[in-house]
Amino acid sequence: MSYFAIDIDTGEKHDVEWFQIKRKKVALCPICDSEIELRAESSIVTSAHFWHGKNSICTSIKKNRKKYEDLPASQIDKEAGKKLREDVKNNLYTIFLTCNALGEGLKYIEFKELIFKANEKMIWDYKGLQLNYIPYILILFHEMFYAKGSKLRDEKFYFVLEPSIKYFDDLWNKQQSIKQSIWKISPDKGVLEIIQIKQNLDPVPEWFKKATEKLVI
Structure with a gap:
């Protein structure tokens, strides 16, 4: 519903x-x-x-939910994957912040598990994958965001893509025909929110850059 x-x-x-x-x-x-x-x-x-x-x-119907970590790629590009891995490493903070916001308080240990899943599935090698899609892919891997024990979540939810996607890379390689969104779904209430996939990662705030410049480690 x-x-x-x-x-x-x-x-x-x-x-x-x-x-x-x-x-x-x-x-x-x-x-x-x-x-x-x-x-x-x-x-x-x-x-x-x-x-x-x-x-x-x-996919708003619970029984139709796909296990996105099992979705295959239609094509692999290992050379591009090497560069993407470096880009991900250099932008882990902003990727985590996006996942944290989407998951309404996703913990760092949960974030690490999502990275491990991505490594296991070698999603970095999926042809055409761009950095801005990474947080949304990772958040789709999370089974359920529970309200119990969280100060930020009012109810449990998970995320889905539109049902026409057959290969994970359809999302970025078929942008003209595939909606560039993910949907926040409650198992009890159905669709809670439509979230547009941003074309770029949110930048690190200037105040944080300046503050960390003075840190001595």
Whole structure:
């Protein structure tokens, strides 16, 4: 289920309440672009939500979630992979900061595990992979972000890509046809947020650069 959708007429994103006020029963899923139906409007047991219908392949549905660390590459480029490894090493701090923000408090030890997974799968050698995609790939590898024990997370969630992806490198090698986003999904509430993949890593803040210049180690 999902609690927001895309209005067919305007292409704008709205929550369930908006569709109820406008008396619109049908909308578009922000992930798979299929029509979804407003359900349980009068229920006192289940809150109103959008329903995909039977046999949907949308990755917002828990049973359709892919194990992204098992997604293969269509092509390998080991020479480019050598350079990317160096770029990753030189930008580990900013990569970690992005993962930490996406995961709402991802711990460094968890970040290390994601790097280990990437090493095992040799994702650095996936042809065409660029540095700005690394945080999003890593965060997709994380099984579940739990709310229990975290001060920053209100509920548990995980991340998915659109369902049409067959090879991991489709994400960056087919940018014209593949949405450049990841989706934050709650197992209980469906789609929570759409996150656009940035074209560049966030830079290290100037205050941090200046502060660390004076550090004596």
